[in-house]
Amino acid sequence: MILFVHDRHYFIWRPFLIQYGRQSLNRSDYRAIRKVLKSNWLTIGPKVEELELEISKVCGSENFVVSSGTAALHCAYAAIGLAPGDEIITSPMTFIATQSTALHFGATIRFGDIDSRTGNLNPALVEELINQNTKAITAVDYAGHPADMDSLRKICNKYKLFLIEDAAHSIGSTYKNRPVGTLADLTTFSFFPTKNFTTGEGGAVASKDKVLLDAAKKFGRQGLVRDPKYFLYEPDGRWHQEVHKIGLNYRLPDILCALGVSQIKRIQKFKDIRRNIFDYYNLNLTGIDDLQLPSKEDFVDPMWHLYPIRIKNGRRNEFFEYLWNLNIFVQVNYVPAYFHPIFLENGYQKGLCPEAEKFYSEVISFPIHPKITKKDLRKIVSATKSFFR
Ligand SMILES: *Cc1c(COP(=O)(O)O)cnc(C)c1O
Numbered sequence: 139m140i141l142f143v144h145d146r147h148y149f150i151w152r153p154f155l156i157q158y159g160r161q162s163l164n165r166s167d168y169r170a171i172r173k174v175l176k177s178n179w180l181t182i183g184p185k186v187e188e189l190e191l192e193i194s195k196v197c198g199s200e201n202f203v204v205s206s207g208t209a210a211l212h213c214a215y216a217a218i219g220l221a222p223g224d225e226i227i228t229s230p231m232t233f234i235a236t237q238s239t240a241l242h243f244g245a246t247i248r249f250g251d252i253d254s255r256t257g258n259l260n261p262a263l264v265e266e267l268i269n270q271n272t273k274a275i276t277a278v279d280y281a282g283h284p285a286d287m288d289s290l291r292k293i294c295n296k297y298k299l300f301l302i303e304d305a306a307h308s309i310g311s312t313y314k315n316r317p318v319g320t321l322a323d324l325t326t327f328s329f330f331p332t333k334n335f336t337t338g339e340g341g342a343v344a345s346k347d348k349v350l351l352d353a354a355k356k357f358g359r360q361g362l363v364r365d366p367k368y369f370l371y372e373p374d375g376r377w378h379q380e381v382h383k384i385g386l387n388y389r390l391p392d393i394l395c396a397l398g399v400s401q402i403k404r405i406q407k408f409k410d411i412r413r414n415i416f417d418y419y420n421l422n423l424t425g426i427d428d429l430q431l432p433s434k435e436d437f438v439d440p441m442w443h444l445y446p447i448r449i450k451n452g453r454r455n456e457f458f459e460y461l462w463n464l465n466i467f468v469q470v471n472y473v474p475a476y477f478h479p480i481f482l483e484n485g486y487q488k489g490l491c492p493e494a495e496k497f498y499s500e501v502i503s504f505p506i507h508p509k510i511t512k513k514d515l516r517k518i519v520s521a522t523k524s525f526f527r
Contacts, residue, residue, distance in 0.1 A: 156518065158469040159332030159444075162408065162508035163401075170400035174392050185395035192402045193342050196310060197319025197327070201344035202355045203337075203395060207306040207328025209358060209388035210341035211239040214324040215274075216357035216385070217343075217350045218300045220245050224273040228304075229259040229285075230474035230494045232278040236304045237475050245273070249476055251491040255433050257281060257446060257501075260493070261289035268293075274300035279308035279318060281471075282334070282412075282443035283434060287313055287321040300324070306341075309334050310409050310441030319344040324354060332507070334408060334441050335401040337394040361385030405441075411508045412442040415515065419445055419504060422519045426526050428453075430500070444471055448500040457525055458502055464521055469503040 174185060186203060193201050204210050220226070222244030228236055230249045237247045248267045253260040257280035264275060275294055277285035285303065294301040303322035305311075311318045319325045324347075327333075329340035343358070345351040356362070361381045366373065369380055390398075420431055430448040434440065449457055461468050474494045476486040488495065505518060 156466045156505050156510065156514045157507070158467060158503045158505045159507050160509055161331040161336045162404075163336075167397055167400045170396040171393055174396040177392070179392045181389060181391035181393075183392040185392035185399060186390065189337075189390075189395040189398045189402070190342070192399055193309075193319075193327070193344070196317065196402065196405055197325065197342075197344050198317040199319045199325070199344040199346050200348070200351055201319070201327075201342045202351070202358065203340060203342045203390040203398070204358050204388040205341070205390050206339050206388075207304075207326060207330060207333075207341040208235040208239060209386075210326035210328070210343045211235055211276075211302075211304060212242065212386070213343050213354040213358040213388060214302050214326050215240050215243055215245070217324060217345075217354035218274055218302070219353075220273060223271055225269070225271045226274050226276055227259075227264055227267050227272060228276040229278045229280070230476055230491050231257050231280055231472055231497060232304060232475060233306070233472060234475055234478060235306075236276055236278055240276070241480075246271070247475075247481075248272070249474075249486075249491050249494075251493045252280075252497060253286070254493045254497055256283050256285075256435065257497060258283065258285040259290070261286050261293060264290070264293055268297050268299070272297065272299055274302050276302040276304055277322065278304040278306075279311065279440075280444075281432065281446050282307045282311050282440040283432075284308055284311050284313035284318055284321070284438050284440065286435075291321075294323075302326070306330075306333060307443035308441060310405050312439045314437045320346060323347055324350055329398060329401075334412075334443055335398070335405055337390065337398040337401070340390050340394050340398060356383070357385040358388035359385060360387055408508050409441045412506055415506045415510060416442045416445055418515055419447070419506075419519070422515075423447070423522060426523070428526050429522075442506060445504040445506040446471065446501050447504050448497070449502060450500060454500055454502060460525055461502075461518075461521065464517075466505065466518055466521065468505065470498070470501060471503045472498065474498050 220243040303325040306328035329337040428451040
């Protein structure tokens with residue numbers, strides 16, 4: 139009867155509060171978790187592979203699950219052998235995990251400016267950042283819109299760099315009819331509650347390259363080698379296992395994998411709902427001079443994770459406060475990564491990526507997730523219209 143209490147609780151606060159993102163759980167999700175709790179395996183059980191199989195159907199690649207999107211990035215950087223002195227080129231229009239996980243390996247971050255139409259790394263500005271220490275380009279699929287992966291791939295081929303895709307926003311998106319998960323050397327996903335589907339906390343690493351995927355996975359599984367084929371020493375017995383390179387425990391437990399299996403079955407439905415909300419805003423907010431609505435390249439089919447709307451009259455902060463006072467809890471994604479003291483106190487300066495900074499100063503993420511009602515949408519649109527009247 140926990141279900142009932144939960145649902146009722148939901149109804150009590152629901153009408154007063156609209157979030158920019160949130161999970162959408164149903165009875166099958168609750169049932170799936172309950173079933174695992176009564177089973178033999180709370181972790182390292184059959185639900186892990188089951189979720190990986192479901193993810194591969196969506197992203198088109200072999201993958202393994204981890205405990206967060208941050209863990210996924212950490213594993214990806216481990217797989218390419220990132221080391222002190224190496225450099226990564228990436229976008230500042232992202233969550234800090236894209237960079238922090240590379241910094242853990244002693245790498246240096248070079249920020250490339252964005253294409254202001256999509257919020258994604260601008261390939262035309264990447265080449266000038268490459269030098270002999272550059273190891274990889276990490277693209278971020280801002281708002282669910284895939285980055286310009288073919289252009290980035292060309293650059294990576296030319297300079298022999300790895301291409302990593304932080305696809306925390308974009309599981310379920312396609313680029314030139316190819317699913318996100320098949321485009322980069324390593325793709326990372328997040329299943330945080332605001333993302334496209336959830337396991338509470340969780341993530342995955344996907345790759346077509348078996349060697350890279352194995353290296354990433356080993357890092358996320360304590361570096362343990364269990365296959366006798368690869369043993370360096372004679373085993374004392376069948377308990378023998380070896381660590382050749384250190385790793386971490388980034389496992390995702392069966393309890394959460396079961397939630398993921400149940401959730402990912404609705405991913406197409408989630409995508410349709412997100413697209414409908416996107417279209418609703420586009421339809422109802424066109425013609426307001428001070429607003430710039432998000433745009434889309436013709437060759438992508440995004441799973442819209444965010445609805446980034448830009449306020450062109452300098453009143454972004456005021457509009458943000460206005461919406462919060464109406465219990466419309468919008469968000470700003472993102473403060474450019476190098477605005478964090480960790481960068482500013484280490485030689486990075488404001489002004490580095492002018493397009494990203496302008497984007498940041500104007501953008502608001504409007505609510506977009508499966509639990510939003512028609513009534514919510516009408517409220518958001520009419521509040522917006524009265525503000526800009
Ligand atoms: C959410 C997110 C992450 C980190 O994922 P967690 O699951 O929260 O660790 C990384 N990059 C981007 C762009 C994200 O949005």
